[in-house]
Amino acid sequence: MTTLSLGAARAGVELRSFWRERDAVVFTFALPAVLLTLLGSLFSGVYEGSTVTSAQYLVPSMIAAGVASTTFVNLGIGIATDRDNGTLKRLRGLPMPPLAYLMGKVLLVLAVTFAEVLLLLAIGMVLFDLPLPASAARWLTLGWVFALGVVACSLMGVAASALPRSARSAAAVLNLPYVVLGFISGIYYTPIGALPDWVIQLGSVFPLKWMAQGFRSAFLPDTVLPQEVVPSWEHGRTALVLAAWCIGGLVLCLMTFGRRSRQTS
């Protein structure tokens, strides 16, 4: 058995367990879709000088929140649960390369995250007439923001999995920072430019604000730029902040995950 095929087998087990676990599906997968549908239906109006409706403005931001949910929240809860219920201990006793466990998680996160993005995109297109990115350049933007956002949020999720003390508290512990980040990153409150300055400054420290802004730049026309914090998509800064979180997340991971698994071994 090669590491590759064992990783694929782990992914099969992870995916099956995820879809059968109603908590996981409701909390990390369905919640963003429900919020998008509700909030998108409540908001009304078209931003001045553009053709963008508030609901359309909301969709890319909610896609970013969905990605954060299926990466950060999903991994944080998943690994905390694996540690608490004996999965990690069992795997350590099997002739399995640790890389296969990691591969299983990566493939789970990718599959669930793709499904989440497609679901939110479908809701945005069907209910709120969101157009797809208008040019190859905008598709490219969508691609690199997605890649950096997934890596940064996943690594933070792995690091955060050390916080909950049990599987039972994991959902609560991971969802609190997630919901708070959603508010201070201008996801649920649109447009982001209408938030108080100190909230924007706080939110700008974290990757979610930049991922959401990056997705808006892929889907929305430049005529909506006056609604942003500064009238620019700030692609350079977005890449920089997200990359910094990838590196910081990796360091945090190595520090906390190593320590926690040694404690419980």
Added chain:
Amino acid sequence: MTDHAVRVRGLRKSYRDTVAVDGLDLDIAVGEVRALLGPNGAGKTTTVEILEGHRSRDGGSVSVLGVDPARGGSSWRREIGIVLQATDDAGELTVAEMIRHVARYFPRPRGLDETLSLVGLESKRDSRIRRLSGGQRRRLDVALGIVGRPRLLFLDEPTTGFDPEARRQFWSTVRALDTTVLLTTHYLDEAEALADQVTVIAGGRVVAEGAPDTLGSRDVATVSWRDGREQTDDPAAVVARLTAAYGGPVPGLSVTRPSLEDVYLDLIGVPR
């Protein structure tokens, strides 16, 4: 050397200022079922975790299937089965899915049907694991421990929380296995029912070792009667002599052997 599945000499392990294992020796022959008994904190779990390669040691030499567990790689792990203390992982998978998944890690695993019948879970094949009873869950844990055809199986307090019937079923499962077993348990009747040899640990050392029926001079019986008592390894002869001496029934006659529990409590120094 090769007829030993486990060979330990002078094993030591301390946690900060507590000494958990203090110069422990242990030999387990191939094919043997060995029970490790001892009170909480005696060093059982630490010893077993070192043998499983899950914990480092401070001193001593350890050989498990000819390999130092601290350096045992995947090829060594394929020869070993571990049944952990109560777990509740993989609840959303079915019994068959989980057995098949764990089987993938091993080069020559047992078939699903054979594994299920060894632990008596044929009827639960397609049940979700979280719906199993405690006893069924433990039998699944054993199934996952033996599916890879291990040469050595670790069983850590396997029947804690079982009702008497489930324990009997579990015991017959273990007896049916054709492998070396290291069993830790709190139940003396379990050690007596399953083990070829018993090792009693207290304070991180071996305090006694032997077959369950001879451990700590259990083979010495006490004959007591109204006018005296005598220790003997042939109580029938003593009773015959007394009967002749009294010319009939011996007043207040009793013949007793210490139970494994009596011996065990003596060995670990519990006053009675």
